[in-house]
Amino acid sequence: MPATPLGANLLGRETSPYLLQHKDNPVHWMPWGHDAFARAKAENKPVLLSVGYAACHWCHVMAHESFENPEIAGLMNELFVNIKVDREERPDLDTIYQSALALLGQQGGWPLTMFLTPDAEPFWGGTYFPPAPRYGRAGFPDVLRGIAGTYANEQDKVGKNVDALKSALSGMGENRSAGAVDAGVLDQVAQRLLREVDPIHGGIGTAPKFPQVPLFELLWRAWQRTGREPFREAVTHTLANMAQGGIYDHLGGGFARYSVDERWLVPHFEKMLYDNAELLDLMTLVWQETRDPLLETRIRETVGWLLREMIADGGGFAATLDADSEGEEGLFYIWNEEEVDRLLTPALGADGLATFKHVYEVLPQGNWEGVTILNRLGGLSLADDATEATLAKGREILLRARAKRVRPGWDDKVLADWNGLMIAALTHAALALDEPEWLDAAGRAFAFVRDRMDKNGRLCHSWRHGQGKHTGMLDDYAHMARAALALHEATGDPAALDQAKLWVATLDAHFWDGANGGYFFTADDAEGLIVRTKTAFDNATPSGNGTMLAVLATLFQRTGEDAYRERADALAAAFSGELTRNFFPLTTFLNSVELMTAPLQIVVVGPPKAAETEALRRTVLDHSLPNRILTVLAPGADLPANHPAQGKGMRDGAATAYVCRGMTCSAPVTAPADLAALLSTKT
Structure with a gap:
């Protein structure tokens, strides 16, 4: 590679659509890396870190107002070394510096504008800054001059900020343990969360409103455990409002990121793969019980949008559709x-x-x-x-x-974690609605990530234009392992189960905290950052640690290997103390606790593809069973030695089903109606 030129914008070398949006800025942008920080040290300048993503409206606004402005860009180039980061490519960096901004007492968001020392240590920051004072915000040129002046003339003040933030950020690698999680807490948490649901429009709180899918899955699970109607109504009413609101694209299908109003009328028009994956999963789970025609319609339309507009080159799923077209949000x-x-x-x-x-x-x-x-x-x-x-x-x-209008920008990079979410959701929907083509699409996306985004046995986080980039993180492995288990259940392919085991082995080898439990977000051999984070909190996407709890519990049930159960127990205990501090962002973790403590193992023994075997299997798939672990077993095949249905076979030569709760299995049933009755029993 040629030497890094001085005084140049270097983003033209990148593959990220977001970074390439900025390649012609007069700002001398550099990508995150050694060269940028070496330059900052050599020139004794602070670093201006700007983090955003391709579908972000206010990122576009700040780019147009400031980064495309030659005078402001000149000031940035004179006073700082400027680094541009795509938060979707580098969620590890975004997590750290968003947390730093929160510690400064400011609301996070994008664009994120942080000021760092040449050692990548934050000392001040904000989000969007206008080009001149307005909205109660200082103008960006004044901010630039002020920060540069402070850095040059008040190093003691900068040092105090750095030390305070570093000390506080070190807590991002810590977790609170309080022993085993009592599954009885699930109903208490659900009852408390129910109080936050808007009874008029659905959703949580007032404007802005986000889908909050893991939380509503928790309420749906509470309905199924308790039969208490308010839990059910909270979920169905919220989904109906979103499905009929402006947050849903009634022409092309798919959901926008969130609603800026409490009615779900006015979306922030960007469409993200992960939101649609989570909503597809929840709509499927609820539809399996309610058979609501509205939900079935939205499921089919959302999958239609996905397969029509979001398949990237090679079969993986693309990341986002922009909020803007022709420079205006929502114009399309x-x-x-x-x-x-x-x-x-x-x-x-x-x-x-x-x-x-x-x-x-x-x-x-x-x-x-x-x-x-x-x-x-x-x-x-x-x-x-x-x-x-x-x-x-x-x-x-x-x-x-x-379709004749100027389309919003399409970010076609393939992200392993978001693909894992969509592959699992599409697989679940394909099984529930009996759509083999959807399952085929999920399988193609899975194969793309598994084969093309692998470097020497390790996942890449991002792929575009033939290049896999950035070392895989916890969420990549967790969500792809969950996707592998979903495909294994759907197809019976042992290779999918083996792949899940391989990815979990990588997490255990490179991400597990041997001292305190839990998985770190980054591997032990990844790029050294100022802190190695670890959390079970959901963010825009479900928590990697929360997801891993379900993955480990499922692997134990599938394989009978005690190591998976022991690791699941340790993982649950590692974050159990967080429940007394703040359970609101722990809903994926809590949903996985229920799966771990109350798995519903269903075994259908019969000739594969035979009509009577398929009838029993179809009966299972027709029910809303979030803790389902379904196995279709050929006659003579074996289950793990500690499986409660081990040794059980066909009855009177007919395909036979067993429903096992804990270590207790039902009597064998051969009629779909009898199986349906067993599955409808709550306890």
Whole structure:
């Protein structure tokens, strides 16, 4: 590689779409790495670290206002060494410096703007800064001059900030243990969380509203354990509001990241792979019990969007669709009454047009800043078949018209952790709705990550344009191991189980904290950062440690190997003390505790693919069973020695099912109706 040029923007060498968005800035951006910090030391300058992602609206705003401004860029180049990071490529860095900002008493978010010493130690920061003072924020040029002046002339002050932040950040590698987790706490937590649910619009709290999927899965599990209707209503009402709200793309399918209002009307228009994966999983789980036609429709439309718009080169799933097009947030998705009238009148006629406009809230004055965000919040159920046919015809016409607009940016990098979430969700949906093509797509994405994103037996976090980049992190291994187990259950392929075991072995070898328990976010041989973090808290995505608890519990049930049970027990105990401090972000962890303590092992013994075997298997898949571990066993095949159904076989030559709770199995059943009755029993 040629020597690093002085006074140049070096992002043109990168593959990240976000970094490449900034390659023509007059800022002398450098990617994170040794060269940047060596330059900062050589020039005795502080580092300006800017973290964002390709679909981030305010990142685009700050880029246009400041990073494309030659005068502001000149000031940045004069006073700082400037580093640009894609938070989706480097969640390890983002986690550390977002935490540093929180310790400074500021609200986190993107773009993240942090100021570091040449040793990567933070001493001050913020998020978005305007080019001149407004919104109660200092102008960015004033901030730059002030920070550079402080760094040059008040090293004692900088040093005190660095020491205080380093001391506080060191706690990011610690965990609180309080012994084994009492499964009885699950109902208490669910009851407390229920109080936070908006009874009118669903979701948690007021604006802005995020889907909070693991939390609503916890409430759904509580409904299934207790039969208490408020738990069920909280979940179904929230999903209906999201499914009919503007946060859902009623033309193209898929959900936006979050709603800026409490009604789910106005989305932050970016679409993220991980949100759609989590929502797909939850909608499937709930639909298996309710058979709500609205949920089935949204499941099918969301998968349709995924397979139409989010498959990257090679079969992996792409990361995001931008919020902006033509420099304006949401422009691709909004409508006005005149457009709708002109496009739909010829096909729908006056009555059909009136129906469409009424259902989707198309008003002369719009429903948001003078324009219309299509939504169906006026009714939380689908209409009659004739009306739905009219609406579908109108949607198809608008979708074709929308396709001619300038599309939002597409970030087609493949992230191992987000792919793991979607592969598992798509597999679960494929089984529930009996869609083999969906399962095939999940298998192709899995093979892409397994084969193309592997370097000497270790996962890469990110892939684009033929390059795997950045050492795999805890979430990559955890979510891909969960995906492997989902595919193993779906297909019976032993290679998928073996792959899950290999990835867990890597985590045990390179991520496990032998002293205090729990998995670190980064490997012991990864790039040295200022702190090695460890947490069981959910963030935008489910916690890696929380997910690993379910993975380990499932592996124990699948293999009978005590090492997996012992590691699951140690992992649960490692974070059990956090429950007394703050259980709100621990819902993935708690959901996994339930799986660990109350797995529902179902064994169907019968000739593979035989009609009677498939009928029993189909009965299982038709039920909402979040703790399900389903095994289809050929006659004569064996289960692990400590499996409660070990040694049990077919009854009277017919395919036979056993339902095992704990170490106790049901009597054998051969009729699907009898199996359904067993599965509907709560205890």
